[in-house]
Amino acid sequence: MGRLGASLVAFRAEPSGWLGKGLGAACLALVLLVWFLVTMGGAAEERLVSPSVLPSPWETARSMVPLLTERGLVESIAASLFRVVAGFLLGVIVGVPLGILAGTWRATRAFFAPLVLFGRNVPLAALIALTILWFGIGELQKVMFIFIATVPFIFSETASAVIAVPDRYVETAQTLGATNRQIALKVLTPLAMPSAYTGLRHLFGLAFGYIMLAEVINAEHGLGHLISLSQRRAMYEDIYLILIIIGVLAFGIDRALVMFQRGLFPHRVEE
């Protein structure tokens, strides 16, 4: 108990693996307990919080079966994932090379600066309206929405990562006879990639949240669509359950990306 107590109050020190996980689990358990307590009881009048506002944990868990069998949860997850991955990949294909260019030859950065500033500040709601105007209301619109929403961030994230590589590496490469092109490709890009990847990983998490917005409008499948449908049909258990599923999914994707990162950059991994 002494050591456990000491590491609980340790100043600025990261708790050890199991203790850290245990603390997280304790938080979840507490939320679940409060949820359970405020929704205890049978009829609506007996409960602290009405079931039309917050269904009980059991009622929520129970709706998993119809969600899977009747409402196409798996198809919706697949549809949402496909849209985010497609839009984000497009963003990476365009944004990363341009970002590397901008970090290496700063003139490129100055040239794109107004466009990036504008792109980063476009309100998402307005972007939905614009993409509908440009691409209709089909799949293309959803993919392009994610693309346009993320590409300015992917660009600046990559450019900053390249700019942050200390000059010493460039000077070392120069005194070893590397040309500018070789420095860009063999030194700056690979040294910037681990931190750029971390930035992109966080962005992907955001994009996964964005797609729900676009799916509220005319989507056949998709988690956002499922949520808005549940809301219209007053299926509150489903809303809560989908939110939990989104959280678990986002966490799973992030962990998978971290594992991939370890394989990709054995020399450096940022959490």
Added chain:
Amino acid sequence: MSSDAKGAPVPDQPVHPADVPVKPKEVAVGPEPRPPVVDFQNVTKTFGEGPKAFTAIKDVTFRIEDLPGKGEFIAILGPSGCGKSTVLRIIAGLSPQFPATSGTALVFGKPIPGPGPDRGMVFQDYTSFDHRTVIDNVAFGLECRGVPLKERHERAKEWIAKVGLDVAKDAFKYPHQLSGGMRQRVAIARTLILQPRIILMDEPFGALDPSTRLRMQDLLVSLWRDLEATVFFITHSIEEAVYLGDRVFILSSSPGTILRQIEVPPPDRPAKDMQQEQTFLSYVFDIRNTIETLESSTRAGDD
């Protein structure tokens, strides 16, 4: 400013009655005179303009002759901020110190074109490329020249062994798996594999612990003997300068200029033996006095 500074260009004879014989300076006498390795004439570097202008070095003048079959080892000492690095970076061709504001800086009789592999540089901070294994770090320069993979790995292995690393154990490690001393060995191998005529070292052992430092000094001496390269070596350690150097340059501070050039005995014994000997220590004391006088006179000048 100390008045001693005016007498700077003439190299001082060793001040102490030398019971260690100091070889008289050989001058290249041959059918055709070879241009000096490095020739600085009144090199001055000023940053900025107007009242905010800062002169890092002023009228730095020295010449390193191209002696057949031998490279000279120049150790550079001086208080912090005296422009030691500026001198090195001008030779390396690294901006913003390069190019000099005025004066002429020639390498092998030609103006410096910018950075190049003929003037290798080793920095104090560990500049191993983190994403490359030891062998690919060492082979970097050869890779840039387009040497095929197999050949450059062969040669990199030779150099990994030469700097005292274990080829089988260390060649495929990443820099983060190495200690500071090992990383500097990699940096030295990476520079020397290109056989530069000039090696510029900016406090390369400054971040190492004392015993590692002594071992690195011995390593450097043994490698340098084979290479016949001219070495410029910046250090804060007077012992290190006296041990490694053929000549020690003492720079005064702001603006930096060469105050004294002292010839010292060559390092012909292991660092930890030689650095305890009386003659060695008398050189160290002499230089320490010079630097202390210099620092106190600079401080007085500030008031």
